Amino acid sequence: MDDMLAIYMILGFMCALLIGMPVGIGISVAGFTFGWMGFGDFLFNLVPSRIYGVVTKYEFIAIPLFVYMGVMLEKSRVAEDMLEVIGRLSGRMNGSMAVALIVVGVLMGASTGIVGATVVTLTMLTMPILLKRNYDGGLAAGAICASGTLGQIIPPSLVLILLADIMGESVGTLFAAAMMPGLMLAGLYIGFILVLGRLRPDLMPPIPEAERAEIRGWALARKAVYSLAPPLLLVAGVLGTIIGGIAAPTEAAGVGAVLSIVIALIYGRLTFAMIWSAAQSALRISAMIFFILIAAQVFSVAFRGLNGEDIVQDTLALLPGGETGALIFLMLLLFVLGFFLEWIEISYIALPLLLPFFVASGTDMVWLAALIALNLQTSFLTPPFGWALFFLKGAAPPLVTTAMIYRGVLPFIAIQVVALVMLFNFPAIATWLPEAIGW
Amino acid sequence: MHEYRNTNPMNKALAFADAVDRVTRAASALASALLLLMIALVFFNVFGRYVVGASPVWAQELEWHLMAPIALLGITVLMLEKGHVRVDMVFERLPERAQHALDLFSMLCGAVIAVLFIKYSAGFVDSAWSIREGSPDPGGLPARYVVKAMIPFAFGLFALQCLANAIRHAAALRRVGG
Numbered sequence: 284m285d286d287m288l289a290i291y292m293i294l295g296f297m298c299a300l301l302i303g304m305p306v307g308i309g310i311s312v313a314g315f316t317f318g319w320m321g322f323g324d325f326l327f328n329l330v331p332s333r334i335y336g337v338v339t340k341y342e343f344i345a346i347p348l349f350v351y352m353g354v355m356l357e358k359s360r361v362a363e364d365m366l367e368v369i370g371r372l373s374g375r376m377n378g379s380m381a382v383a384l385i386v387v388g389v390l391m392g393a394s395t396g397i398v399g400a401t402v403v404t405l406t407m408l409t410m411p412i413l414l415k416r417n418y419d420g421g422l423a424a425g426a427i428c429a430s431g432t433l434g435q436i437i438p439p440s441l442v443l444i445l446l447a448d449i450m451g452e453s454v455g456t457l458f459a460a461a462m463m464p465g466l467m468l469a470g471l472y473i474g475f476i477l478v479l480g481r482l483r484p485d486l487m488p489p490i491p492e493a494e495r496a497e498i499r500g501w502a503l504a505r506k507a508v509y510s511l512a513p514p515l516l517l518v519a520g521v522l523g524t525i526i527g528g529i530a531a532p533t534e535a536a537g538v539g540a541v542l543s544i545v546i547a548l549i550y551g552r553l554t555f556a557m558i559w560s561a562a563q564s565a566l567r568i569s570a571m572i573f574f575i576l577i578a579a580q581v582f583s584v585a586f587r588g589l590n591g592e593d594i595v596q597d598t599l600a601l602l603p604g605g606e607t608g609a610l611i612f613l614m615l616l617l618f619v620l621g622f623f624l625e626w627i628e629i630s631y632i633a634l635p636l637l638l639p640f641f642v643a644s645g646t647d648m649v650w651l652a653a654l655i656a657l658n659l660q661t662s663f664l665t666p667p668f669g670w671a672l673f674f675l676k677g678a679a680p681p682l683v684t685t686a687m688i689y690r691g692v693l694p695f696i697a698i699q700v701v702a703l704v705m706l707f708n709f710p711a712i713a714t715w716l717p718e719a720i721g722w
Numbered sequence: 723m724h725e726y727r728n729t730n731p732m733n734k735a736l737a738f739a740d741a742v743d744r745v746t747r748a749a750s751a752l753a754s755a756l757l758l759l760m761i762a763l764v765f766f767n768v769f770g771r772y773v774v775g776a777s778p779v780w781a782q783e784l785e786w787h788l789m790a791p792i793a794l795l796g797i798t799v800l801m802l803e804k805g806h807v808r809v810d811m812v813f814e815r816l817p818e819r820a821q822h823a824l825d826l827f828s829m830l831c832g833a834v835i836a837v838l839f840i841k842y843s844a845g846f847v848d849s850a851w852s853i854r855e856g857s858p859d860p861g862g863l864p865a866r867y868v869v870k871a872m873i874p875f876a877f878g879l880f881a882l883q884c885l886a887n888a889i890r891h892a893a894a895l896r897r898v899g900g
Binding site for chain 1: 750753754755757758760761762763764765767768771772785786787789790792793794796797799800803805806807808809810811812813814816824828831832835838839842843845846847869870873
């Protein structure tokens, strides 16, 4: 009975969430309750130092900074103008704004490496204007969650750097390995949007003909340069310095936040009230992310204390089917764990337990790493517990309902599954590039 | 009327909740100001590193010394503004009474959790405080123990805000219940 407590704890957390407890409170309550039942309270003395670790972590400083940048670009209507112009430039084509959103989302996720910050910033930037332009809320939500989480596995991602460390591969090799699957997914998303645009044009209407007629030719070109250049330079500059390895994400985020204020100034829209209200919004949205990161510490301490890891290992030993069976189990396990734990914890807690088995059976580590990364990404956007969905809900206008978000991500999850199956059956998708360039 | 206000326990409790809200709003303004300060500081450090060639150790440490109060005070503000995230598939279909009852329960849980965080952080904070722990690096900031002490302090505020919310839900429950 006792050794099943870790499982009951997960079920308890699910129940707390389903009845609608705030996520941060529900995850702590489950952790404390089942932790006490299992091991009393001595291990919980570890929680404060973990909380301290979360709120002082240098990489996490990027969260409020990126959020501030996003809020500022939204409040000064810079983001709105940008998507609007893309919509106008695309003429009668359906879904162009959603495609633009996916490209930005992937770039942004790749450079920030933080699921929460990417999804929240994207939501602030794009959701209001997409809704105003009569895009379907669910479709917008799905595209935001999918591209925001995809960025996590496109190089240079923190996930891959950590995985390289844990699996004993070089960072360069894993970057190369994730490149093809990542780009393949981005292509699939865009293809899906374009096909859906043909089948269901009502979900993503183009800007009406009459309105597009107002501004054409050179006037439109000038407007395009005027509205696109500053924000694109900002995004390209911020992301470029991170991807180029020049600046750490936190540094680039700080510069991006300041530049977002400068851009509002250039457009003549900056007010002191705007600077202040952006700070207040950024505070609330960052706190939403931090609350979950902090509260999850209780849960992960309890999960370790209840020997959740041993349960996992024992199950693995009993499994039929050799390598393939174990791989499938690993995929399912990571998928489920991804609901409850941050990928950092999964990588450092769950993976080391399972890896020896795969090393012994001669599994290709590069391929395995790509599978793991893809899998974690999928679990972040799967209802009802995917982190990306919570973050999106918190940042979106109230009329975007939970049901709408769930419906919207479903097709993207289907795309994920297709990609996973492809990668599973054709390891070359991941292993080809590292071999070709000799990394 | 005045007499009545002072003797009715629910009104007293609501006055308490109002007072807590005011404190949290002050904390919200403080944390927002710190956030702006942190943006300026990170920018300053980048400027120092890439243009001047170096930025002082204390300025780098100050970045996360600011992050801690921002994040910790932020979660209390989150409670005040009901900005926390939840799965509302079931919740939004519940009758109003049940929603208030559930929120009342959640907020009481929140208060209990906060008290537990304070309890468990006693040793952690104490050991830092007793040696007046500072930065181990030369040129670093001297008062790391204050940052650590932010944890119990902030969760104290968090507990109060959860109680204030609980009081409002209890009041609403009585109102809706007739």
